[in-house]
Amino acid sequence: MDGARVASRPSPQTYLLALGLILMGLALSTVSLWAWFQGVEPRWSVVLFGLLGVYMVFLGVDEGWLSGLEVTPTALRLRSFGRWAAYPLQGFEAADAVRDILGGGWQLVLLGKGREPLRVPLRRYANARQLGQALLDALWLQNKDLLVMPRLAYRFGRPPCGVLARRK
Incomplete structure:
Protein backbone atom coordinates (compact mmCIF):
# COMPACT_ATOMS: atom_id res chain seq x y z
CA MET A 1 0.00 0.00 0.00
CA ASP A 2 2.87 2.35 -0.77
CA GLY A 3 1.89 5.87 -1.75
CA ALA A 4 -1.48 5.51 -0.04
CA ARG A 5 -2.98 8.51 1.66
CA VAL A 6 -6.30 9.44 3.18
CA ALA A 7 -7.45 13.07 3.08
CA SER A 8 -10.30 14.70 4.98
CA ARG A 9 -13.61 15.52 3.30
CA GLY A 25 -19.25 36.65 14.70
CA LEU A 26 -20.87 39.06 12.26
CA ALA A 27 -23.75 39.66 14.68
CA LEU A 28 -21.38 40.31 17.58
CA SER A 29 -19.25 42.67 15.48
CA THR A 30 -22.34 44.52 14.25
CA VAL A 31 -23.73 44.96 17.77
CA SER A 32 -20.31 46.15 18.95
CA LEU A 33 -20.10 48.67 16.11
CA TRP A 34 -23.59 49.91 16.93
CA ALA A 35 -22.64 50.22 20.61
CA TRP A 36 -19.53 52.21 19.67
CA PHE A 37 -21.61 54.78 17.78
CA GLN A 38 -24.13 54.92 20.65
CA GLY A 39 -21.30 55.88 23.02
CA VAL A 40 -21.42 52.83 25.27
CA GLU A 41 -18.82 53.05 28.02
CA PRO A 42 -16.26 51.69 28.70
CA ARG A 43 -15.04 51.83 25.11
CA TRP A 44 -12.48 49.05 25.63
CA SER A 45 -15.30 46.55 26.25
CA VAL A 46 -16.95 47.43 22.95
CA VAL A 47 -13.64 47.00 21.13
CA LEU A 48 -13.03 43.70 22.92
CA PHE A 49 -16.40 42.27 21.87
CA GLY A 50 -15.90 43.56 18.33
CA LEU A 51 -12.55 41.80 18.09
CA LEU A 52 -14.13 38.63 19.49
CA GLY A 53 -16.70 38.80 16.69
CA VAL A 54 -13.98 39.20 14.06
CA TYR A 55 -12.13 36.22 15.56
CA MET A 56 -15.31 34.13 15.37
CA VAL A 57 -15.65 34.98 11.68
CA PHE A 58 -12.06 33.89 11.01
CA LEU A 59 -12.59 30.74 13.07
CA GLY A 60 -15.70 29.90 11.01
CA VAL A 61 -13.84 30.40 7.73
CA ASP A 62 -11.00 28.18 8.96
CA GLU A 63 -13.38 25.50 10.24
CA GLY A 64 -15.31 25.31 6.98
CA TRP A 65 -12.83 25.95 4.20
CA LEU A 66 -9.21 26.31 5.32
CA SER A 67 -8.66 23.32 7.64
CA GLY A 68 -8.07 19.67 6.88
CA LEU A 69 -5.81 16.72 7.45
CA GLU A 70 -4.05 14.04 5.48
CA GLN A 90 7.80 7.76 14.45
CA GLY A 91 8.09 7.72 18.22
CA PHE A 92 4.44 7.67 19.22
CA GLU A 93 3.70 4.92 21.71
CA ALA A 94 0.03 5.42 22.64
CA ALA A 95 -3.18 6.84 21.24
CA ASP A 96 -6.39 7.97 22.92
CA ALA A 97 -9.55 9.85 21.93
CA VAL A 98 -11.34 12.80 23.54
CA ARG A 99 -14.31 14.91 22.52
CA ASP A 100 -13.53 18.12 20.64
CA ILE A 101 -15.16 21.14 22.32
CA LEU A 102 -15.63 22.85 18.96
CA GLY A 103 -18.49 21.05 17.26
CA GLY A 104 -18.44 17.91 19.39
CA GLY A 105 -16.32 15.77 17.06
CA TRP A 106 -13.46 13.53 18.13
CA GLN A 107 -9.83 14.41 18.73
CA LEU A 108 -7.17 11.74 18.67
CA VAL A 109 -4.38 12.33 21.17
CA LEU A 110 -1.02 10.80 20.25
CA LEU A 111 1.54 10.27 23.02
CA GLY A 112 5.22 9.42 22.85
CA LYS A 113 8.16 9.47 25.20
CA GLY A 114 10.12 12.68 24.74
CA ARG A 115 7.46 14.14 22.43
CA GLU A 116 4.77 16.71 22.99
CA PRO A 117 1.26 15.20 22.89
CA LEU A 118 -0.28 15.75 19.47
CA ARG A 119 -4.01 16.44 19.20
CA VAL A 120 -5.54 15.51 15.87
CA PRO A 121 -9.02 17.02 15.41
CA LEU A 122 -11.35 14.86 13.31
CA ARG A 123 -14.06 17.52 13.63
CA ARG A 124 -17.15 16.76 11.62
CA TYR A 125 -15.44 15.35 8.55
CA ALA A 126 -17.53 13.10 6.34
CA ASN A 127 -14.83 10.42 6.53
CA ALA A 128 -13.82 10.86 10.20
CA ARG A 129 -13.95 7.11 10.91
CA LEU A 135 -4.07 7.20 11.52
CA LEU A 136 -4.16 4.12 13.75
CA ASP A 137 -2.86 2.00 10.86
CA ALA A 138 -0.04 4.47 10.17
CA LEU A 139 0.92 4.56 13.85
CA TRP A 140 0.83 0.76 14.01
CA LEU A 141 3.09 0.53 10.93
CA GLN A 142 5.64 2.70 12.78
CA ASN A 143 5.26 0.90 16.14
CA LYS A 144 3.79 -2.61 16.32
CA ASP A 145 3.53 -2.27 20.14
CA LEU A 146 1.23 0.75 19.88
CA LEU A 147 -0.99 1.11 22.95
CA VAL A 148 -4.55 1.94 21.91
CA MET A 149 -6.74 3.11 24.78
CA PRO A 150 -10.10 1.31 25.18
CA ARG A 151 -12.23 4.36 24.29
CA LEU A 152 -10.36 4.75 21.01
CA ALA A 153 -10.42 1.02 20.26
CA TYR A 154 -14.18 0.96 20.85
CA ARG A 155 -14.74 3.91 18.52
CA PHE A 156 -12.34 3.08 15.66
CA GLY A 157 -11.16 -0.51 16.24
CA ARG A 158 -7.69 -1.91 16.89
CA PRO A 159 -4.98 -1.65 14.25
CA PRO A 160 -4.45 -2.88 11.64
CA CYS A 161 -7.84 -1.61 10.47
CA GLY A 162 -7.33 -2.27 6.76
CA VAL A 163 -7.12 1.34 5.57
CA LEU A 164 -3.34 1.83 5.26
CA ALA A 165 -2.21 -1.59 6.58
CA ARG A 166 -3.44 -5.07 5.69
CA ARG A 167 -5.69 -6.71 8.23
CA LYS A 168 -4.37 -9.73 10.08
Missing part, protein backbone atom coordinates in the same frame (compact mmCIF):
# COMPACT_ATOMS: atom_id res chain seq x y z
CA PRO A 10 -15.83 18.19 4.88
CA SER A 11 -19.41 17.16 5.63
CA PRO A 12 -22.57 19.28 5.56
CA GLN A 13 -22.26 19.54 9.37
CA THR A 14 -18.82 21.09 8.91
CA TYR A 15 -20.27 23.83 6.73
CA LEU A 16 -23.25 24.39 9.05
CA LEU A 17 -20.95 24.79 12.04
CA ALA A 18 -18.72 27.16 10.05
CA LEU A 19 -21.65 29.26 8.86
CA GLY A 20 -23.01 29.41 12.42
CA LEU A 21 -19.69 30.72 13.70
CA ILE A 22 -19.49 33.27 10.89
CA LEU A 23 -23.03 34.52 11.50
CA MET A 24 -22.52 34.78 15.28
CA VAL A 71 -2.68 10.71 6.70
CA THR A 72 0.09 8.75 4.95
CA PRO A 73 1.84 5.60 6.21
CA THR A 74 4.72 7.70 7.62
CA ALA A 75 3.32 11.15 8.40
CA LEU A 76 0.34 13.23 9.36
CA ARG A 77 -0.31 16.59 7.73
CA LEU A 78 -2.61 19.12 9.44
CA ARG A 79 -3.91 22.24 7.71
CA SER A 80 -5.11 25.23 9.67
CA PHE A 81 -5.81 28.65 8.19
CA GLY A 82 -4.56 27.29 4.86
CA ARG A 83 -1.06 26.36 6.11
CA TRP A 84 0.11 22.77 6.23
CA ALA A 85 2.16 21.34 9.10
CA ALA A 86 3.70 17.86 8.78
CA TYR A 87 4.27 15.53 11.72
CA PRO A 88 6.29 12.31 11.33
CA LEU A 89 4.63 9.39 13.10
CA GLN A 130 -11.73 6.32 7.92
CA LEU A 131 -9.29 9.07 8.95
CA GLY A 132 -9.10 7.71 12.50
CA GLN A 133 -8.53 4.18 11.26
CA ALA A 134 -5.92 5.37 8.76
Whole structure:
Protein backbone atom coordinates (compact mmCIF):
# COMPACT_ATOMS: atom_id res chain seq x y z
CA MET A 1 0.00 0.00 0.00
CA ASP A 2 2.87 2.35 -0.77
CA GLY A 3 1.89 5.87 -1.75
CA ALA A 4 -1.48 5.51 -0.04
CA ARG A 5 -2.98 8.51 1.66
CA VAL A 6 -6.30 9.44 3.18
CA ALA A 7 -7.45 13.07 3.08
CA SER A 8 -10.30 14.70 4.98
CA ARG A 9 -13.61 15.52 3.30
CA PRO A 10 -15.83 18.19 4.88
CA SER A 11 -19.41 17.16 5.63
CA PRO A 12 -22.57 19.28 5.56
CA GLN A 13 -22.26 19.54 9.37
CA THR A 14 -18.82 21.09 8.91
CA TYR A 15 -20.27 23.83 6.73
CA LEU A 16 -23.25 24.39 9.05
CA LEU A 17 -20.95 24.79 12.04
CA ALA A 18 -18.72 27.16 10.05
CA LEU A 19 -21.65 29.26 8.86
CA GLY A 20 -23.01 29.41 12.42
CA LEU A 21 -19.69 30.72 13.70
CA ILE A 22 -19.49 33.27 10.89
CA LEU A 23 -23.03 34.52 11.50
CA MET A 24 -22.52 34.78 15.28
CA GLY A 25 -19.25 36.65 14.70
CA LEU A 26 -20.87 39.06 12.26
CA ALA A 27 -23.75 39.66 14.68
CA LEU A 28 -21.38 40.31 17.58
CA SER A 29 -19.25 42.67 15.48
CA THR A 30 -22.34 44.52 14.25
CA VAL A 31 -23.73 44.96 17.77
CA SER A 32 -20.31 46.15 18.95
CA LEU A 33 -20.10 48.67 16.11
CA TRP A 34 -23.59 49.91 16.93
CA ALA A 35 -22.64 50.22 20.61
CA TRP A 36 -19.53 52.21 19.67
CA PHE A 37 -21.61 54.78 17.78
CA GLN A 38 -24.13 54.92 20.65
CA GLY A 39 -21.30 55.88 23.02
CA VAL A 40 -21.42 52.83 25.27
CA GLU A 41 -18.82 53.05 28.02
CA PRO A 42 -16.26 51.69 28.70
CA ARG A 43 -15.04 51.83 25.11
CA TRP A 44 -12.48 49.05 25.63
CA SER A 45 -15.30 46.55 26.25
CA VAL A 46 -16.95 47.43 22.95
CA VAL A 47 -13.64 47.00 21.13
CA LEU A 48 -13.03 43.70 22.92
CA PHE A 49 -16.40 42.27 21.87
CA GLY A 50 -15.90 43.56 18.33
CA LEU A 51 -12.55 41.80 18.09
CA LEU A 52 -14.13 38.63 19.49
CA GLY A 53 -16.70 38.80 16.69
CA VAL A 54 -13.98 39.20 14.06
CA TYR A 55 -12.13 36.22 15.56
CA MET A 56 -15.31 34.13 15.37
CA VAL A 57 -15.65 34.98 11.68
CA PHE A 58 -12.06 33.89 11.01
CA LEU A 59 -12.59 30.74 13.07
CA GLY A 60 -15.70 29.90 11.01
CA VAL A 61 -13.84 30.40 7.73
CA ASP A 62 -11.00 28.18 8.96
CA GLU A 63 -13.38 25.50 10.24
CA GLY A 64 -15.31 25.31 6.98
CA TRP A 65 -12.83 25.95 4.20
CA LEU A 66 -9.21 26.31 5.32
CA SER A 67 -8.66 23.32 7.64
CA GLY A 68 -8.07 19.67 6.88
CA LEU A 69 -5.81 16.72 7.45
CA GLU A 70 -4.05 14.04 5.48
CA VAL A 71 -2.68 10.71 6.70
CA THR A 72 0.09 8.75 4.95
CA PRO A 73 1.84 5.60 6.21
CA THR A 74 4.72 7.70 7.62
CA ALA A 75 3.32 11.15 8.40
CA LEU A 76 0.34 13.23 9.36
CA ARG A 77 -0.31 16.59 7.73
CA LEU A 78 -2.61 19.12 9.44
CA ARG A 79 -3.91 22.24 7.71
CA SER A 80 -5.11 25.23 9.67
CA PHE A 81 -5.81 28.65 8.19
CA GLY A 82 -4.56 27.29 4.86
CA ARG A 83 -1.06 26.36 6.11
CA TRP A 84 0.11 22.77 6.23
CA ALA A 85 2.16 21.34 9.10
CA ALA A 86 3.70 17.86 8.78
CA TYR A 87 4.27 15.53 11.72
CA PRO A 88 6.29 12.31 11.33
CA LEU A 89 4.63 9.39 13.10
CA GLN A 90 7.80 7.76 14.45
CA GLY A 91 8.09 7.72 18.22
CA PHE A 92 4.44 7.67 19.22
CA GLU A 93 3.70 4.92 21.71
CA ALA A 94 0.03 5.42 22.64
CA ALA A 95 -3.18 6.84 21.24
CA ASP A 96 -6.39 7.97 22.92
CA ALA A 97 -9.55 9.85 21.93
CA VAL A 98 -11.34 12.80 23.54
CA ARG A 99 -14.31 14.91 22.52
CA ASP A 100 -13.53 18.12 20.64
CA ILE A 101 -15.16 21.14 22.32
CA LEU A 102 -15.63 22.85 18.96
CA GLY A 103 -18.49 21.05 17.26
CA GLY A 104 -18.44 17.91 19.39
CA GLY A 105 -16.32 15.77 17.06
CA TRP A 106 -13.46 13.53 18.13
CA GLN A 107 -9.83 14.41 18.73
CA LEU A 108 -7.17 11.74 18.67
CA VAL A 109 -4.38 12.33 21.17
CA LEU A 110 -1.02 10.80 20.25
CA LEU A 111 1.54 10.27 23.02
CA GLY A 112 5.22 9.42 22.85
CA LYS A 113 8.16 9.47 25.20
CA GLY A 114 10.12 12.68 24.74
CA ARG A 115 7.46 14.14 22.43
CA GLU A 116 4.77 16.71 22.99
CA PRO A 117 1.26 15.20 22.89
CA LEU A 118 -0.28 15.75 19.47
CA ARG A 119 -4.01 16.44 19.20
CA VAL A 120 -5.54 15.51 15.87
CA PRO A 121 -9.02 17.02 15.41
CA LEU A 122 -11.35 14.86 13.31
CA ARG A 123 -14.06 17.52 13.63
CA ARG A 124 -17.15 16.76 11.62
CA TYR A 125 -15.44 15.35 8.55
CA ALA A 126 -17.53 13.10 6.34
CA ASN A 127 -14.83 10.42 6.53
CA ALA A 128 -13.82 10.86 10.20
CA ARG A 129 -13.95 7.11 10.91
CA GLN A 130 -11.73 6.32 7.92
CA LEU A 131 -9.29 9.07 8.95
CA GLY A 132 -9.10 7.71 12.50
CA GLN A 133 -8.53 4.18 11.26
CA ALA A 134 -5.92 5.37 8.76
CA LEU A 135 -4.07 7.20 11.52
CA LEU A 136 -4.16 4.12 13.75
CA ASP A 137 -2.86 2.00 10.86
CA ALA A 138 -0.04 4.47 10.17
CA LEU A 139 0.92 4.56 13.85
CA TRP A 140 0.83 0.76 14.01
CA LEU A 141 3.09 0.53 10.93
CA GLN A 142 5.64 2.70 12.78
CA ASN A 143 5.26 0.90 16.14
CA LYS A 144 3.79 -2.61 16.32
CA ASP A 145 3.53 -2.27 20.14
CA LEU A 146 1.23 0.75 19.88
CA LEU A 147 -0.99 1.11 22.95
CA VAL A 148 -4.55 1.94 21.91
CA MET A 149 -6.74 3.11 24.78
CA PRO A 150 -10.10 1.31 25.18
CA ARG A 151 -12.23 4.36 24.29
CA LEU A 152 -10.36 4.75 21.01
CA ALA A 153 -10.42 1.02 20.26
CA TYR A 154 -14.18 0.96 20.85
CA ARG A 155 -14.74 3.91 18.52
CA PHE A 156 -12.34 3.08 15.66
CA GLY A 157 -11.16 -0.51 16.24
CA ARG A 158 -7.69 -1.91 16.89
CA PRO A 159 -4.98 -1.65 14.25
CA PRO A 160 -4.45 -2.88 11.64
CA CYS A 161 -7.84 -1.61 10.47
CA GLY A 162 -7.33 -2.27 6.76
CA VAL A 163 -7.12 1.34 5.57
CA LEU A 164 -3.34 1.83 5.26
CA ALA A 165 -2.21 -1.59 6.58
CA ARG A 166 -3.44 -5.07 5.69
CA ARG A 167 -5.69 -6.71 8.23
CA LYS A 168 -4.37 -9.73 10.08
